[in-house]
Amino acid sequence: MDSWVRFNAQSQAKERVIRAAQYACTLLGYTLKKGGAAAELHKTISQLEAHMSLTRKLLRLGNSVEALEAAKRAIHLSDSVLRLCLTISHLNKAMYFACDNVLWAGKTGLISKLDQQKWTQRSFRYYLFALILNLTRDVYELRLLIESEERYRASRSPPSPSTTLPADSLSSSSSSPAAPATIALPVMSAWLCRRLHLLGMVLYNNPPLLLDLLKNSCDIFIPLDRLGIYPTGSGFVGACGLASSVLSILTIINPWLKLKP
Amino acid sequence: MDAVVKFTNQSQGRDRIFRATQYACALSIYLLRNNSERKDLVAKLISLEATMSAGRKLFRLGNTINSIEAAKRTMRLSDRVLGLCLTAANINRALYFICDNALWARSVGLIRDIDKERWSLNASRCYFLSLVMHLTRDVYVVLQLMAQKVRDKHFRQKMDQHVSENPEVVDVVVPQLDAFLFVLLESLKSHPAVALDTLKNICDLFIPLDRLGIYQSNAGVVGFCGLMSSLIGILTLTHPELRIKP
Secondary structure: OHHHHHHHOEHHHHHHHHHHHHHHHHHHHHHHHHHOOOHHHHHHHHHHHHHHHHHHHHHOOOHHHHHHHHHHHHOOOOOHHHHHHHHHHHHHHHHHHHHHHHHHHHHHOOOOOOOHHHHHHHHHHHHHHHHHHHHHHHHHHHHHHHHHHHHHHHHHOOOOHHHHHHHHHHHHOOOOOHHHHHHHHHHHHHHHHHHHHHHHHHHHHOHHHHHHHHHHHHHHHHHHHHOOOOOOOHHHHHHHHHHHHHHHHHHHHOHHHOOOO | OHHHHHHHHEHHHHHHHHHHHHHHHHHHHHHHOOOHHHHHHHHHHHHHHHHHHHHHHHHHHHHHHHHHHHHHHHHOOOOHHHHHHHHHHHHHHHHHHHHHHHHHHHHHOOOOOOOHHHHHHHHHHHHHHHHHHHHHHHHHHHHHHHHHHHHOHHHHHHHHHHHHHOHHHHHHOOHHHHHHHHHHHHHHHHOHHHHHHHHHHHHHHHHHHHHOOOOOOOHHHHHHHHHHHHHHHHHHHHOHHHOOOO
């Protein structure tokens, strides 16, 4: 109970719970439509979803400032790739929040005659750029970790004779062109297996990176669908949104699961 | 900027800002109601107030548990009167949140067959009772402070000095009343947290008093009082030393 009080005290945590509920409503609306439920229930669910979306916009009213502060902090990072990715990602997030605030003002009637469709598209574009940069950062960190793990493995155990054999066989059988293809395929699959195993190990040992990668991968389907680049349907979008919200709530409850910086 | 970010990160901080905006809108609507040129602005303010109110009801969905936890904590206080007042206040606040959650569910259409007016009145009643309990605690704390001050020899000298300095005031006003007011003001000045909390609760009290029809003021007074209490609430959040403890 005490942890709920502490959780509830953070406004970001509340926003995530409402986001999870909103995407659960999206998913529920889709399944109800597929199942052919009453129009009344479907209307209630979609009204609830719209209400939660508008309230989340209200709750996000100050987030541009936070994103700009995060961008200011990210400029001082030592790693240049991380610095670039994170700063531009935070700036894009700040622009997304600014468009979101304008949309809120339009929806509540503060700004009359607002082209809501145009501003929605704009905000989703900035969100997509921010997510692409976050994914780039995740892949970069993953690559660094894989390289260091490979170096560690190479330094611990000398290279086994089996790995040098395919190279010799490839160079010796250069006269017969059919032979390298039959030898190369099992070599390729063994190499792939090893790489995948390495990838799995690295991700398993770094849960913050795994969670962030999963979260961004789930999140990216939302703007892809809304912008029409890769339409997947509201059911899939709802499921992805719900999954990423749940992962995000996990990182708030356990701060050590949050990817730093 | 950093302090602003830290403040808005607390959901209570954001809620207080939204509450201040909501009551500022209510006050502005009352002041501009007869102004025919500003009808657009009034419509926008009404829409903004409704949005803030609906949004705040959604944010408050989890606060029942907060109040129950607070009631559990205050039950264990050493001072019995304080413990009783605060526990009763927190339980009433928990009931208020339950009524508020039911009203939210009704407004989004999740529950259809509840009497909105009755639940709204019950919510106001619970809120009123919790405010009365808070005010009782404030009065108790102020009386304790005054008693403590009177016992203090140094302060008694100051009071005698005050009485001897203003003989004409003492003749006009009843001397005991003058002494009482002096002690009261000195106690409040030395403990600004108690003064602010009392002021906040008195301002807040006008809202359910108007809603329940006990003391009908108008929408302008309600808006002004709500705005004042929200601003005091923001002040106590930004300056934790101005917050009354426990």
